[in-house]
Amino acid sequence: MILVYINTQNGIAKAACEAVTYAKKLGEVVVITNGNLESSSLESLGEYGATKVMVDRNFEGDDAQQVSHMIHWAANQSGANTVVFSHDLTGKSVAPRLSVKWKAGLIAGAISVPDANGVCKVNVFSGKAIGHVKVSSANRIISLLPNSIQPEKVGGTCSVEEVNSGAPNSVIKVLSTKKPEGSIPLPEAELVVSAGRGLKGPENWGIIEELATSLNAATACSRPVADIGWRPHHEHVGQTGVAIRPNLYIAVGISGAIQHLAGVNGSKVIVVINTDPEAPFFKAADYGIVGDAFEVVPKLTEAIKSFKANQN
Numbered sequence: 610m611i612l613v614y615i616n617t618q619n620g621i622a623k624a625a626c627e628a629v630t631y632a633k634k635l636g637e638v639v640v641i642t643n644g645n646l647e648s649s650s651l652e653s654l655g656e657y658g659a660t661k662v663m664v665d666r667n668f669e670g671d672d673a674q675q676v677s678h679m680i681h682w683a684a685n686q687s688g689a690n691t692v693v694f695s696h697d698l699t700g701k702s703v704a705p706r707l708s709v710k711w712k713a714g715l716i717a718g719a720i721s722v723p724d725a726n727g728v729c730k731v732n733v734f735s736g737k738a739i740g741h742v743k744v745s746s747a748n749r750i751i752s753l754l755p756n757s758i759q760p761e762k763v764g765g766t767c768s769v770e771e772v773n774s775g776a777p778n779s780v781i782k783v784l785s786t787k788k789p790e791g792s793i794p795l796p797e798a799e800l801v802v803s804a805g806r807g808l809k810g811p812e813n814w815g816i817i818e819e820l821a822t823s824l825n826a827a828t829a830c831s832r833p834v835a836d837i838g839w840r841p842h843h844e845h846v847g848q849t850g851v852a853i854r855p856n857l858y859i860a861v862g863i864s865g866a867i868q869h870l871a872g873v874n875g876s877k878v879i880v881v882i883n884t885d886p887e888a889p890f891f892k893a894a895d896y897g898i899v900g901d902a903f904e905v906v907p908k909l910t911e912a913i914k915s916f917k918a919n920q921n
């Protein structure tokens with residue numbers, strides 16, 4: 610039995626479907642979550658292979674103490690020997706707590722399903738290398754790196770059971786929350802257009818947004834751009850920002866410093882646009898355009914728009 614924890618604060622996210630798809634490859638899947646998402650939405654996880662969703666409606670949010678208590682309770686209740694969840698911010702804070710409570714080894718940042726010997730590939734050193742990890746404990750926890758697996762619909766149905774895990778009261782009081790703007794959450798985006806200091810100023814981001822809109826992509830930026838206030842902090846990718854693994858990452862006017870690459874080098878295809886042919890980013894690129902962003906980007910956007918128009 611495989612137990613999957615999903616965060617349903619913003620509905621059924623792509624990361625949840627990925628985690629259920631992943632777990633389905635290991636065995637029968639039961640999901641545990643909390644909060645007030647309606648049962649009809651939770652039932653949709655049956656399409657990805659879950660047979661049951663347990664939901665604790667007695668608390669909301671993703672306080673790691675409460676969530677780790679709930680998962681521990683559900684693991685014992687369901688008889689699971691493996692717990693899977695997304696290697697996102699909640700996952701990273703829940704995983705070590707659960708590991709201690711459940712006396713279970715943790716495979717953090719998995720990018721593959723364990724092989725017949727239980728060996729799983731994980732990203733290490735900010736994606737610069739791949740580790741092969743196996744846990745020796747009877748129970749194991751796997752946190753799955755977002756975008757490592759495509760959600761697969763298998764066409765099943767699942768039941769929803771309301772439970773009370775007895776989670777303790779939260780010691781954290783949330784005073785306010787601010788949601789990132791933009792319709793596509795960066796960690797879930799399959800296409801990302803990102804820009805750096807080469808754009809010269811915030812007033813020039815129109816060409817980046819237009820390119821992103823033409824592709825239906827999310828926007829991102831380098832750290833100095835967020836630090837100076839040209840772009841919001843939630844767009845900052847890299848070692849100290851969000852780590853992403855989109856199918857396509859277009860980097861415009863970004864030099865490709867090691868700290869930036871650490872957050873984006875898991876991208877399937879990298880396209881770099883930079884005036885400097887010696888920019889380090891070209892070494893990590895699948896496709897490179899040596900040229901001025903202010904000339905290249907509008908032309909690229911036009912080309913994409915006319916390609917799409919011809920498709921219709």
Ligand SMILES: Cc1cc2nc3c(=O)[nH]c(=O)nc-3n(C[C@H](O)[C@H](O)[C@H](O)COP(=O)(O)OP(=O)(O)OC[C@H]3O[C@@H](n4cnc5c(N)ncnc54)[C@H](O)[C@@H]3O)c2cc1C
Binds near residue numbers: 805863885
């Ligand atoms: C501890 C630590 C953590 C860090 N974490 C991060 C992180 O998480 N993410 C991150 O991004 N950085 C991080 N940094 C900063 C990082 O080292 C680099 O300084 C930063 O990534 C550089 O940002 P940039 O590429 O936008 O700017 P620059 O290095 O100034 O590069 C601008 C690029 O734009 C090009 N360019 C200029 N004009 C044009 C034009 N008209 N058209 C096209 N190209 C043009 C230039 O050739 C240049 O390559 C970190 C640094 C430290 C010390």
